[in-house]
Amino acid sequence: MANGGPVEHGYPHLETVRAAVTALYRRLSYDTVRTFDASVAPADVAFCDTDDLYLGTQRVAHELVRHFRLPDARMIVSFREMTHAANVELTAGPEYFVELNDRFRTHRRDIGAALAHEIMHVYLHRLDLSFAGTRDNEILTDTATTYLGAGWLLLDAYREDGASSQKLGYLTPEEFGYVLAKRSLVFGEDPSTWFTSAQAYSAYGKGMARARQDEQQPPLTAAGWTGRRRYARDRRHAQERRPGREPAPAAAPDVPYAFTPQEPGPLRVSFPCPTCHQRIRVPVRGRVKARCGLCRTLLECDT
Secondary structure (H helix, E strand, C coil): CEECCCCCCCCCCHHHHHHHHHHHHHHHCHHHHHCCCCCCCHHHCCCCCCCCHHHHHHHHHHHHHHHCCCCCCCEEEEEECCCCCEEEECCCCCCEEEEEEHHHHCCHHHHHHHHHHHHHHHHHHHHCCCCCCHHHHHHHHHHHHHHCCCCHHHHHCCEECCCCEEECCCCCHHHHHHHHHHHHHHHCCCHHHHCCCHHHHHHHHHHHHHHHHHCCCCCECCCCHHHHHHHHHHHHHHHHCCCCCCCCCCCCCCCCCEEECCCCCCCEEEEECCCCCCEEEEECCCEEEEECCCCCCEEEEEC
């Protein structure tokens, strides 16, 4: 939890975020992901200063437990001084034990954001889905919370001005915006109307621009002129290379596609699905349609 300190910006965790989206689709399946087509409603997690601290916290926690389809159980919430925003005890149930930072006693509007992240830890624990290392596992948790409909709360908790700052979660504001944009493009949902933080709205706009770039990479037909020209050059070099005699050229760091010769058979190109980031391989033969087997996105390609 950044509390008054510097807030990291940009996309330093982007590859881990993309891997987390792929892992969600693989573990949950397309059909299960589609059941989260509606985000947590602002009214369901609203917290007024006049609400009882503990009863209000339990009410918000119950709504998040219900949203993630976890077994209906009693939430035991306590507050204490701590470095992090919150902590959850990962047990088999039937009760959930959550500790929140004392800061939330007076910053009640952000209690839903802190609870969303911790309850997602419970959800992923029950799925037996995790990444190696604390950092990557927390990024997985933030990504899953956001992609499954509760992460707009985490982004809305981001506020920064010349005198103070606050940010919850491990993703940067722009990365939260990126995952929210990915979700928006899949479900046709616009979370920007729920933001109370102007900085959150700005970060979401930047994330949407980055998410749109994923849909404009060759060999997709929506790719721009510069990308198409570079793709044509790389394809020509791959076609001229003698199989078995010359090593495959190393792809540039910013090039998402890679050519793989087949003996016998046509040249193939692999590239990440713009929705779930699973790699797809198609033959190099001009205009083709490809459907991602993981998220079922239909892709128009010009290979």
